[in-house]
Amino acid sequence: MPELPEVESVRRQLEPALRGRRVVAVWADAQRRFHAPHRLLGHTVQGVGRRGKFLLCPLDGGLELVLHLGMTGVLHFGAADAYTRARLGLDDGRELVFRDVRRFGSLAVVDAGAYGPLPSLARLGPEPLSDDFDPGRFARDLAATRAPVKPYLLTQRPVAGVGNIYADEALWLARIHPASRRVGPRRARALHAAIRRVLAEAIAREGTTFRDYRMVNGESGRNATFLVAYGQAGRPCPRCGTPLRKVALGGRGTTFCPTCQRR
Numbered sequence: 001m002p003e004l005p006e007v008e009s010v011r012r013q014l015e016p017a018l019r020g021r022r023v024v025a026v027w028a029d030a031q032r033r034f035h036a037p038h039r040l041l042g043h044t045v046q047g048v049g050r051r052g053k054f055l056l057c058p059l060d061g062g063l064e065l066v067l068h069l070g071m072t073g074v075l076h077f078g079a080a081d082a083y084t085r086a087r088l089g090l091d092d093g094r095e096l097v098f099r100d101v102r103r104f105g106s107l108a109v110v111d112a113g114a115y116g117p118l119p120s121l122a123r124l125g126p127e128p129l130s131d132d133f134d135p136g137r138f139a140r141d142l143a144a145t146r147a148p149v150k151p152y153l154l155t156q157r158p159v160a161g162v163g164n165i166y167a168d169e170a171l172w173l174a175r176i177h178p179a180s181r182r183v184g185p186r187r188a189r190a191l192h193a194a195i196r197r198v199l200a201e202a203i204a205r206e207g208t209t210f211r212d213y214r215m216v217n218g219e220s221g222r223n224a225t226f227l228v229a230y231g232q233a234g235r236p237c238p239r240c241g242t243p244l245r246k247v248a249l250g251g252r253g254t255t256f257c258p259t260c261q262r263r
């Protein structure tokens with residue numbers, strides 16, 4: 001599933017293709033996760049931004065297009081197929097295609113900043129690579145929750161954009177057991193730094209592709225071969241040599257080192 005580095009890599013390719021383009025045709029599937037797509041018609045895209053895993057495109061006329069890739073969503077300018085859920089015709093003759101096999105992606109056109117139809121966007125925590133992600137506040141949030149640390153990260157409340165892959169990676173780097181309920185200030189600071197590091201490195205490699213994730217130009221990200229924890233169960237921990245273990249935690253597969261990640 002695309003997380004922050006994948007969505008940011010998409011954003012970087014989408015922005016030059018969409019900025020300044022007017023939407024001259026809209027076709028969209030009738031889907032529960034699509035909200036008012038036809039409001040796009042006739043409006044000009046002023047840019048492509050991102051918050052967590054959401055793409056935010058301000059439009060003229062005080063509107064905003066919000067896209068979420070869900071589990072399998074891909075945006076491209078190629079041909080439509082059976083998994084195409086929406087197509088946007090642009091005034092330069094190109095057509096942006098939203099392809100989504102599993103249909104967990106969303107497309108909404110709202111009044112700018114009015115995220116009522118998108119509660120998970122409205123409740124999003126701070127952006128991890130910005131100054132808003134404050135280590136002191138992060139430590140206080142971790143101290144205040146009763147939830148195990150990894151499921152808590154996945155709520156997107158303490159920090160935006162971290163999903164299953166980068167939570168496993170960051171917790172391994174910070175030597176914190178994913179089920180820990182006691183992350184004190186020192187370890188919170190280590191986790192804060194680890195989250196920033198794994199996300200920044202993954203962005204530099206244009207994200208992690210296992211199966212579905214592709215950038216707008218159809219290419220895969222290069223981060224998959226650099227993962228040290230996620231998907232590596234049974235392999236020796238690169239730090240201590242103990243075989244990494246996979247468990248279910250909060251309903252999600254979770255890989256960690258039982259020796260050097262401490263509760």
Ligand SMILES: [Zn+2]
Nearest residue numbers: 237240257260
């Ligand atoms: Zn280890």
